Amino acid sequence: MARLSATERANLPDSAFAYIDSSGRRRLPINDEAHVRNALGRFERVSFEDDAARERARTGLLNAAKKYGIVPVGFITGQLQSERRHAAPEAPTLPTGFVTFLLTDIEDSTALLTQLGDRYADLLKDVRAIVRKAVRKAGGHEVDVRADEYFAVFERTVPAIEAAVSVQRTLSERAWPDDLECRLRAGIHSGRPTLTETGYIGLSVHTAARVCSTAHGGQIVVSGEAKAAMKGSVPAGVRFHSLGRHRLAGLTRAEALFQVEADGLLADFPPLRTEAASSTDPGR
Secondary structure, three states: OOOOOHHHHHHOOHHHOOEEOOOOOEEOOOOOHHHHHHHHHHHHHOOOOOHHHHHHHHHHHHHHHHHOOOOOOOOOOOHHHHHHHHOOOOOOOOOOOOEEEEEEEEOOHHHHHHHHHHHHHHHHHHHHHHHHHHHHHOOOEEEEEEOOEEEEEEOOHHHHHHHHHHHHHHHHHOOOHHHOOOOEEEEEEEEOOEEEOOEEEOHHHHHHHHHHHHOOOOOEEEEHHHHHHOOOOOOOOOEEEEEEEEEOOOOOOOEEEEEEEOOOOOOOOOOOOOEEOOOOOOOO
């Protein structure tokens, strides 16, 4: 594939949803980290055939961002922006200091979108409502919603786990269109992020996203920091199964991970979607 000149790159039509990677090549779909970051920055200026095409592109872009360890907080487009404009302001303001994050996303969302077509929007709306209700009931705060992902924060770890358990139980009892299975993976991590005008930033945000990405649909994975933050105050009926220490993309130390077990939750899953740390790993 020939390189594009600076003029050709400048004149490339946004409607093609094509981007220039770090080697100066026009590529579709997304190929490398620089390509993904470029795509995230230009997504709002792209013209799509319809809402379904936009949703497919956004889902693919978010999946690519996860692959390269990019956490595009604030990547809110189309319908999501409309939701934010009409939503009531969150009160009180987001907590600072030592907090606990809960991230969820839908497993195999692209496959569900392909099978349901325009009806995927209704499924997505239902899932968001279930997660939002559980988070608010547990005293958490919504931070961001993007495509099939939901990002919440809690002042303590126990309510975050209670919210995640509630979500998984509700989803397991829910009947979905065409007898499809809709499952969420959930990740919980605690730390001291920085709260800015555009949301939270810091290593703890990235770690929370990595923890979530290791899970399978129906599974809740908790980091060692989040488990330790409970200081022995475990939610009623909840047990923790050690999954060992694992390397998470972009992090220098291996992370101890645990699976939440409780009545009404799935218990058997494949190995986490990451590499187990060796016995000589410096994070042990």
